[in-house]
Amino acid sequence: MNHISENIKQIKKNINCDIQLIIVSKNRTLLEIEAAYDSGHKVFAENRVQALLERKEVLPSDIQWHLIGHLQTNKVKLIAPFISMVHSVDSYKIAEELNKYAMLNNRKINCLLQIKIAEEETKFGFHTDEVLDLLESKQLTQLSCIKICGLMGMASNTDKTYKIKDEFQKIKLLFNEIKDKYFKNESNFKELSIGMSNDYKIAIENGSTMIRIGSAIFD
Ligand SMILES: *Cc1c(COP(=O)(O)O)cnc(C)c1O
Numbered sequence: 001m002n003h004i005s006e007n008i009k010q011i012k013k014n015i016n017c018d019i020q021l022i023i024v025s026k027n028r029t030l031l032e033i034e035a036a037y038d039s040g041h042k043v044f045a046e047n048r049v050q051a052l053l054e055r056k057e058v059l060p061s062d063i064q065w066h067l068i069g070h071l072q073t074n075k076v077k078l079i080a081p082f083i084s085m086v087h088s089v090d091s092y093k094i095a096e097e098l099n100k101y102a103m104l105n106n107r108k109i110n111c112l113l114q115i116k117i118a119e120e121e122t123k124f125g126f127h128t129d130e131v132l133d134l135l136e137s138k139q140l141t142q143l144s145c146i147k148i149c150g151l152m153g154m155a156s157n158t159d160k161t162y163k164i165k166d167e168f169q170k171i172k173l174l175f176n177e178i179k180d181k182y183f184k185n186e187s188n189f190k191e192l193s194i195g196m197s198n199d200y201k202i203a204i205e206n207g208s209t210m211i212r213i214g215s216a217i218f219d
Helices: 002-014 030-038 049-058 073-079 092-104 128-136 161-182 200-205
Strands: 020-024 043-046 064-067 085-089 109-116 146-154 191-193 210-213
Touching (some): 002 020, 002 030, 030 043, 030 049, 043 049, 049 064, 049 073, 073 092, 085 092, 085 146, 092 109, 128 161, 146 161, 191 210
Parallel strands (some): 020 210, 043 064, 085 109, 109 146, 146 191
């Protein structure tokens, strides 16, 4: 398990202090996650609600949990009381549901809008024109118990660096456009969640503020 804290140390050394490391603990054992926690890290992410709930139940209560996978409306109430951030808001309907349960729990929920940037047609996420239409409609601004903190994207699963770079540049441009048009005076809108184990260096060169790393830490 020593390699886990060593890997975390290495990654933190590679990144600037204003980039947040989110440790992706999906498919890892409790012992592996505990080893990461013991290195002093407190921010973890899961892609499935059920796994997240099971882990939260048994792991230290000061862990901040992020959700990075598709969320179904009927699962929102389970995470609404505690979730630190949902990176995978991919429809108005899910934003509305998060808002409803945030209100019932008397808190605000931090959200990122998930954008499709990869070449493969992925199942979840907004296309650029869809997200711009939604923002233009001002529907989201009525949801006062969610905070739209920025965008999340996943690049194509490829070793062609130029392609990954191109996709990250596109989401960074979209981020700038949205910030300028719809969140100019709102300090909450500041996060760009891009970069995983294989591409986080490219992501950081292209404006990432949050990297989501699993295998580079645990494998
Ligand atoms: C699994 C996953 C990650 C982490 O992937 P690694 O390649 O293991 O670093 C990041 N983001 C999302 C959305 C994931 O599902």
